[in-house]
Structures are given as structure tokens and as C-alpha cells.
Amino acid sequence: MDIFIQQVFNGLTIGSVYSLVALGLTLVYGILHIPNFAHGALYMLGAYITLTMMLLWGIHYWIAMAVSVLVVGLLGVLMDRLVFHPLRNAPPIHDKIAAIGILLFLEAFAQLIWGADYRTMETPYGQVVNLFGMTATTQRVLINIGAVVVMILLYLFLKKTYAGSTIIAMAQNREGASLVGINTSRVAMLTFMLSGGLAAVAASLSAPINLVFPGMGHLVILKAFVIIILGGMGSVPGAILGGYILGFTESLGATYISNDYKDIIAFLMLVIILSIKPKGLFSREGF
Amino acid sequence: MVSLLKNRGWIIGFIAAGVLFPFVLPNAYFLHILTLAFIWMIAVYGLNLLAGYTGYLSLAHAGFFAVGAYGLGLLTVKTGMNYWLALILACLITSAVGLVVGLVALRTREHFFAIYTLCVGYIIYLIIDKWDSLTGGVRGLIGIPEPSNIGPISFQTPISQYYLIFAFLLFTILVMYRIVHSLTGRTFIAIRNSEDLARTLGISTMKNKLMVFVLSAFFAGLAGALYASFIRFIGPDIGYITIIFDLLTYLLVGGIGTLAGPIVGTFLIVALSQSLQFLQDYRMLIFGPLLTLLIIFYPRGIAGAYHDWRLKRKSAQRTRPQKEQEYFETEESEKQVKEG
Numbered sequence: 001m002d003i004f005i006q007q008v009f010n011g012l013t014i015g016s017v018y019s020l021v022a023l024g025l026t027l028v029y030g031i032l033h034i035p036n037f038a039h040g041a042l043y044m045l046g047a048y049i050t051l052t053m054m055l056l057w058g059i060h061y062w063i064a065m066a067v068s069v070l071v072v073g074l075l076g077v078l079m080d081r082l083v084f085h086p087l088r089n090a091p092p093i094h095d096k097i098a099a100i101g102i103l104l105f106l107e108a109f110a111q112l113i114w115g116a117d118y119r120t121m122e123t124p125y126g127q128v129v130n131l132f133g134m135t136a137t138t139q140r141v142l143i144n145i146g147a148v149v150v151m152i153l154l155y156l157f158l159k160k161t162y163a164g165s166t167i168i169a170m171a172q173n174r175e176g177a178s179l180v181g182i183n184t185s186r187v188a189m190l191t192f193m194l195s196g197g198l199a200a201v202a203a204s205l206s207a208p209i210n211l212v213f214p215g216m217g218h219l220v221i222l223k224a225f226v227i228i229i230l231g232g233m234g235s236v237p238g239a240i241l242g243g244y245i246l247g248f249t250e251s252l253g254a255t256y257i258s259n260d261y262k263d264i265i266a267f268l269m270l271v272i273i274l275s276i277k278p279k280g281l282f283s284r285e286g287f
Numbered sequence: 288m289v290s291l292l293k294n295r296g297w298i299i300g301f302i303a304a305g306v307l308f309p310f311v312l313p314n315a316y317f318l319h320i321l322t323l324a325f326i327w328m329i330a331v332y333g334l335n336l337l338a339g340y341t342g343y344l345s346l347a348h349a350g351f352f353a354v355g356a357y358g359l360g361l362l363t364v365k366t367g368m369n370y371w372l373a374l375i376l377a378c379l380i381t382s383a384v385g386l387v388v389g390l391v392a393l394r395t396r397e398h399f400f401a402i403y404t405l406c407v408g409y410i411i412y413l414i415i416d417k418w419d420s421l422t423g424g425v426r427g428l429i430g431i432p433e434p435s436n437i438g439p440i441s442f443q444t445p446i447s448q449y450y451l452i453f454a455f456l457l458f459t460i461l462v463m464y465r466i467v468h469s470l471t472g473r474t475f476i477a478i479r480n481s482e483d484l485a486r487t488l489g490i491s492t493m494k495n496k497l498m499v500f501v502l503s504a505f506f507a508g509l510a511g512a513l514y515a516s517f518i519r520f521i522g523p524d525i526g527y528i529t530i531i532f533d534l535l536t537y538l539l540v541g542g543i544g545t546l547a548g549p550i551v552g553t554f555l556i557v558a559l560s561q562s563l564q565f566l567q568d569y570r571m572l573i574f575g576p577l578l579t580l581l582i583i584f585y586p587r588g589i590a591g592a593y594h595d596w597r598l599k600r601k602s603a604q605r606t607r608p609q610k611e612q613e614y615f616e617t618e619e620s621e622k623q624v625k626e627g
Contacts, residue, residue: 035398086583092397093344094586097539098579100532105575112569218528222409225402233398260417267406267413271391274403278394 015247016147030234040221046200076196333506350411353526355511381508542588
């Protein structure tokens with residue numbers, strides 16, 4: 001029973017990270033209908049920037065994370081302006097290939113600057129705490145709390161602010177949003193900013209319990225794709241729910257089935273889902 | 288007819304260049320690189336038929352490449368099977384895997400298809416990586432034999448292997464040429480341009496898409512099997528996503544949906560990578576943006592850009608043409624543009 005509770009907690013932790021990454025991906029998909037393969041590279045850069053800030057200038061963890069969110073967010077905006085905006089009327093295959101090009105570039109870039117080594121990120125939250133009969137580091141608890149806070153903030157932003165409503169409006173109907181006077185290019189930039197920021201938060205939160213290296217985004221982004229297909233492409237609640245489902249399945253699967261094959265579980269899930277429902281579980285567009 | 292003759296000129300030139308190369312530049316290193324490039328070209332042709340002519344971007348082809356390579360490797364190393372039998376079987380196994388994957392994957396469209404095949408490719412990689420007892424896991428598979436003799440012809444020397452793989456490449460090009468210029472090829476293009484319209488015209492899209500998918504997996508498998516017997520060592524890395532990105536770069540630089548594209552792109556990028564060897568792992572710093580810029584400005588690559596330029600020049604040269612003739616010629620060039 002102890003193992004079970006421990007694994008549920010682990011699943012919750014992994015799930016929060018997955019959810020945050022998937023949220024960024026689903027927001028961009030909802031607005032622009034681009035499967036942004038470069039999102040994993042943004043995630044990786046987020047971790048590296050936080051790490052560099054902390055090592056180089058000794059900045060506190062939270063401030064470093066804030067800087068990272070800003071930088072990666074702006075990078076997202078730049079990506080939209082330079083690549084996706086000029087391609088907005090191109091066939092969908094072009095967006096995908098362009099995104100792959102960005103991914104390749106950013107990874108090589110990270111390798112050039114930071115090297116290919118695996119690095120660890122030390123945080124001030126390494127202590128072990130006991131919670132309801134299970135042990136965890138403070139960092140793991142922080143991941144859970146941080147993710148929920150970010151999700152609530154995102155929800156409030158989307159539902160309660162004017163800028164947030166423009167994103168929802170554009171996801172519901174692009175032409176309609178244009179007609180009522182929403183500047184769609186600006187909304188697209190805002191969405192990329194949010195998406196990059198979410199990736200940076202997820203990476204900075206999870207980096208202390210994982211390792212930081214140029215290829216760290218590969219598996220995460222693939223799983224995020226699984227999640228948004230699971231939860232419906234473009235759906236915000238779907239991304240959150242899907243993230244936690246995948247987190248639980250993986251951590252329980254690793255314990256009770258096989259640790260070696262735990263990464264396959266996600267992809268098998270996706271293959272099965274798409275085999276039965278070719279358009280995803282909840283094929284509803286928009287939010 | 289003129290364009291056919293022109294094509295024929297290109298083709299004869301290419302064959303002559305390929306045959307004469309070892310005599311003009313007897314350099315073992317260049318020969319090795321070029322042979323490898325030929326293997327990649329075969330795989331890129333497979334991808335081109337699917338992504339370029341039918342419009343389905345498959346990211347599982349590195350996986351199919353690995354299936355072909357491991358199929359040949361395992362059959363020859365573990366069961367000691369005759370090389371040629373193993374080669375045929377490896378291609379058939381890959382086609383069978385392609386058939387199974389295609390049956391499900393082709394029900395999805397566009398983004399779903401790309402993501403689905405990406406995941407399938409990753410599953411193949413993970414299985415090869417983790418199934419230690421069969422594939423040797425991360426240690427890889429060593430001691431794959433070179434092609435066995437056919438009668439008096441042996442394939443021990445690098446030059447003979449070069450010609451063997453060149454022959455396979457020519458066979459691939461011939462098959463592609465015949466497919467693209469047949470009714471089947473037109474059907475594929477029709478599916479790419481509008482699947483719903485194609486279905487309205489009475490084309491069984493699923494059957495055609497499946498055929499294209501299996502064919503394209505077959506050539507990826509063939510390339511993989513040739514790779515295994517040429518390098519004689521394979522590791523799980525050949526199924527990793529970076530390989531499919533490499534193949535995509537070759538295809539896009541050369542020109543997606545064109546017959547000359549795979550040759551031009553692969554040759555250029557391989558030659559460029561060799562001369563930029565000091566960059567090693569950082570070559571993506573150049574190729575990544577190159578890929579992105581190409582797709583924005585020249586979505587049909589070098590071959591496509593050249594083709595457009597020739598059409599433009601042709602129409603500019605025509606001085607005061609007969610109306611009727613002009614009509615036919617524009618029709619002809621439009622057809623060429625659509626067919627690539």
C-alpha cells in the first residue's frame with residue numbers, strides 16, 4: 001500500500017509537468033492549428049536558462065525561473081513572427097517541417113553553448129519531508145503546488161481578462177474573431193508567449209529532479225503530443241486531464257509492469273486511441 | 288515529348304556520371320561517402336513517394352529503415368541465411384510492418400498522421416533498444432556479412448559494392464519514374480491535391496494510400512538492408528528520430544514531390560556535411576534554419592525552383608505565339624507544374 005501511495009504521488013508529480021507542457025502545445029494548436037514540434041526545444045531552453053542564471057550569477061531559483069519564462073516566451077514570439085506568420089497560408093505540411101527545422105536548430109544551438117553533458121540543477125529545496133506516511137523532497141511537493149498555481153492563473157487569465165478572451169475567441173473561430181475586430185496576429189504572438197512561458201515553467205520546475213541536457217525535450221514533447229490527442233487537440237481542460245492520466249499510467253506501469261518499457265506505455269496508448277478513434281478522443285475544436 | 292527527351296538526357300548523364308566516377312576519382316573515401324549517399328537516396332525516394340506525391344508526411348520511416356536493417360542483420364547473423372534471400376525477406380518484412388501500420392495510420396489525416404507515425408517510429412526504436420536478447424540492445428549487431436557472390440560476381444571490394452548499390456538506386460529510380468508517370472501516379476497526386484475530390488471521382492483513396500505506404504516502406508527497408516550489409520554494424524541509433532529529420536532535410540532541399548529532388552538534395556547535403564566536418568554535431572545550426580527558410584521561400588526545393596525558373600524563361604522567350612499554340616503550351620506547363 002505504501003508503494004502504491006508513493007507511486008500515486010510520483011504520478012501526480014510527473015503528470016503536473018506533462019500537463020504544463022501539453023498546455024502550451026494545445027494553446028498554440030487551438031489558435032494556429034500547428035503541431036509545434038519545436039515546443040520540446042523551448043522546454044529544454046527553459047531549463048538551461050534557469051540553470052545558467054543560477055550558476056553564473058547566483059540568482060535565486062524563483063527569480064531565475066521568472067527570467068527564463070520571459071526569455072523563452074519572447075523566443076516563442078520570435079518564432080511566430082519569423083516562421084509561422086509567413087507560413088500562415090501555406091499547406092499544413094509546411095508548418096510541420098518548419099517546426100522540425102527550428103527544433104533541430106535550437107538543439108544544436110544548446111549543444112554549442114552548453115555542451116552535450118548531462119547536468120544537475122541544485123535548488124534550495126532538497127530537504128526530505130514526510131507527508132501522510134510517504135517521503136518526498138520539497139522540490140517534488142513544489143512541482144505539484146507550482147503546477148496547480150500556474151494552471152489556476154492560466155484559467156483566470158483566459159476566462160477573466162480581455163486578452164484571455166481574445167485567445168478563446170480566436171480558437172473558436174478565426175474569421176469571426178477577425179470580424180469583431182480582434183487583431184489575430186497579436187493574439188497569435190500572445191499565445192506563443194504564453195506557450196513558451198509554460199514550457200519554461202515546466203522545465204524549471206522539473207529540472208531539479210531530472211537531468212538537463214540538449215535532448216531532454218524529445219520524450220517530453222512526444223508525450224505532450226500523446227496528451228493533447230488524448231484530451232482533444234486545442235482543449236485546455238483536456239490537456240490538464242490528459243497530463244495527469246499519462247502521469248499516473250506511467251508511474252504505476254513502471255512499478256507494476258516493467259520499468260524498461262515505461263516509455264512505450266504512452267505511445268501504445270496513443271496508437272490504440274488513434275486506431276479506434278482516428279480524430280482523437282474528444283475531437284472538439286476550440287475550448 | 289521534348290521534355291521526355293530532356294529527361295532522358297539528364298538520366299543518361301546521371302548514369303554515366305555514376306558509372307565513371309570510380310575511374311575519374313579513384314579515392315576510397317569518396318567512394319565510401321558516395322555509396323552511403325546512394326543508400327540514403329533510396330530511402331528518400333521511398334519517403335518522397337509518400338510525402339511528396341501523396342501528401343502524407345510520415346515520420347516513421349527511420350523506423351522502417353531500422354526494421355529493414357535489423358531484418359537483414361538478424362536473418363544473416365542469427366540464422367545464417369543466404370544473403371540474397373535475407374535481403375528479399377528483410378524487404379518483405381518491412382513491407383508487412385508497413386502494411387499493418389498503414390492500415391491504422393492512414394485512417395488519420397494531416398497532423399494526426401504525422402504525430403501517429405512519429406510515435407510508431409519511436410516505438411520501433413524503443414523496441415530495438417530494449418529487446419536485448421534479440422537485437423543486442425545498445426551494443427548493436429556486429430558481423431553482418433557482405434553480399435554473397437552471384438555466380439562469378441563477388442562483392443568483396445568497395446568498388447563492386449558501389450556498383451551494386453548504384454544498380455539498386457537505378458532500379459529505385461526506374462520504379463519511381465514508372466509509377467509517377469502512370470495512372471497510379473496521377474491518382475496519388477490527385478489524392479495529394481484533394482482527397483475528397485479524388486474520392487468523388489471514384490478513386491478508392493484508402494487502397495491507393497495503402498499501396499503507396501507499403502511501397503514507400505519497402506524502399507525504406509531496402510535502403511536499411513543495404514546499409515546493414517555495407518556498414519556491417521548496426522545499432523538502435525539508425526531508428527532514432529534524427530534519421531528521419533536527416534531524410535526530410537535531403538528531400539526538402541532537393542525538392543519534395545519531384546523526381547530529381549532526392550538525388551540533388553542528398554548529394555548536396557552529404558557533400559556539404561563532409562566539407563563542414565569540423566562542425567560535426569553542430570551542422571544542424573546550419574541545416575535547421577536552412578530547412579525552415581527553404582520551406583518558407585522555396586517549398587519545392589532546388590529541383591522545384593529550377594523547374595519554375597525554366598518554365599518562366601520558356602514563357603518569356605516565346606515571342607508573339609499563335610493563340611492556339613500558347614493555349615496548349617500553357618496547359619502543358621501547368622501539367623508539368625502539377626506533376627513535378
